[in-house]
Amino acid sequence: MRSRERRVAEAVTAYLARAGQHPEPRALAHVVGAAAGAASCALVIDQQRYQWGEHPGPWLEHDISYGDVVVGTLAVAPESVRRLPAVAAVLGPPVATIRMAEGTDRLRREGDAATRALADERWRAAAEMELQRRGLERDLHDGAQHNLVALRMSLALLEHEISAGKGRERVPDLLAQLATAERVLLHTAAGILPGTLVADGVAVALRTEMAKHGTVTFDATEVRRRYPTPVESAVYFVVLEAVNNARKHAPGARIVVALRDDDRGLEFTVADDGPGFSMTTPNGGLSNLAMRAASVGGTIEVHSQPGAGTTVRGVVPL
Incomplete structure (x- = not known):
């Protein structure tokens, strides 16, 4: 291993010893870039870019593999920085760890979002049911009651007329009003x-x-x-x-x-x-x-x- 790559590998090993099981990708890119003498360095993991430095490029890129799987990309700038294949190999395990942690965190966030969405949907359904109940209550109060009030007043008038010996001819009209009130109640309950x-x-x-x-x-x-x-x-x-x-x-x-x-x-x-x-x-x-x-x-x-x-x-x- 050439001296530059050895220096970078040692810096990465020292950082990993400090970070333990939770390496931070942007900090890792900083360690690699600084040790390699680059102006800027980036780790690309699952299409997420973790960059140190602001150099516009062009960039020299290396695949980072763990086993037979490419788990990320190492990019350094300027392009004049010498290739660092051995460093990319050293980065395989920590980048695979970061990738797994990021994937687990993403799944957790998606699960949390799904749980919140389900709770929101249940709340909306409950609220909609309550609105429908209140709407039915108002419709019964405002619509059917209108006919029942009219019927009650007609009955009171008929009672007065019958006590005076007349008014029986109005009974069919009252029965028609009662049928109307019944129809309105049924239609209201059915949402019609x-x-x-x-x-x-x-x-x-x-x-x-x-x-x-x-x-x-x-x-x-x-x-x-x-x-x-x-x-x-x-x-x-x-x-x-x-x-x-x-x-x-x-x-x-x-x-x-x-x-x-x-x-x-x-x-x-x-x-x-x-x-x-x-x-x-x-x-x-x-x-x-x-x-x-x-x-x-x-x-x-x-x-x-x-x-x-x-x-x-x-x-x-x-």
């Missing part, structure tokens, strides 16, 4: 939106619902286009619940529902001339309205005071 909402849009669907209530006036003459199904569904259920709230808390009050679209987006208003309420009083129904609108990027404003009725305004932006 009202047919008119899907086929004809929110304006037609709300007009169909509002026509069932003599105290409700509906105007959608300024709705000129369709919106994505999630938007129309959210507005549909928000308006239904707002009307429900008015009918429950302001029985007999006149209710005006308006729907319009403009350059802001899809806007809606539900106003009644009932007794109103204090805005400082907690109201869970209003929170439900806001959550439903927010699910499609919309906002809700509620204005009310005792003796002045209640107005619910909302908009889902384009």
Whole structure:
């Protein structure tokens, strides 16, 4: 072995004795380069380059083998540095060790990433299930309850009429309302939106619902286009619940529902001339309205005071 290669081999052996079982590839390249009198030295292991020095090259390269397998490449610059085949042979075992350690670490990182991805996927699935559960809960509350409230009020009126000896002719109408409420419950549980909402849009669907209530006036003459199904569904259920709230808390009050679209987006208003309420009083129904609108990027404003009725305004932006 020539004196330069002997010097480099001795420097490598000394470094390995200090590093033990965990040689650091960039430090090893530094030891080789400095002992060989190179301006720069690099070890290339599994396409990863560990370089000492900033010489631009050209580079003189040697394969590093361990047994019959090439485990890396030794590169020195400038190219005028004499070839170092014996040094490349000495580097075989430590480079094989580094390669194995790097491979093990890569597999560990990939395993950790896969574990995190699986955990994230499980979390997303659980979150999606919770969102679907809450969505079903809101649909039951806002949609089916609308029909049940109407049925309850009709029953109360029928009870009063029967006590006065009349009203039996309204029984078939009540049975029809009961069948409608049952159908809405089944469709909601199955995730099926009202047919008119899907086929004809929110304006037609709300007009169909509002026509069932003599105290409700509906105007959608300024709705000129369709919106994505999630938007129309959210507005549909928000308006239904707002009307429900008015009918429950302001029985007999006149209710005006308006729907319009403009350059802001899809806007809606539900106003009644009932007794109103204090805005400082907690109201869970209003929170439900806001959550439903927010699910499609919309906002809700509620204005009310005792003796002045209640107005619910909302908009889902384009």
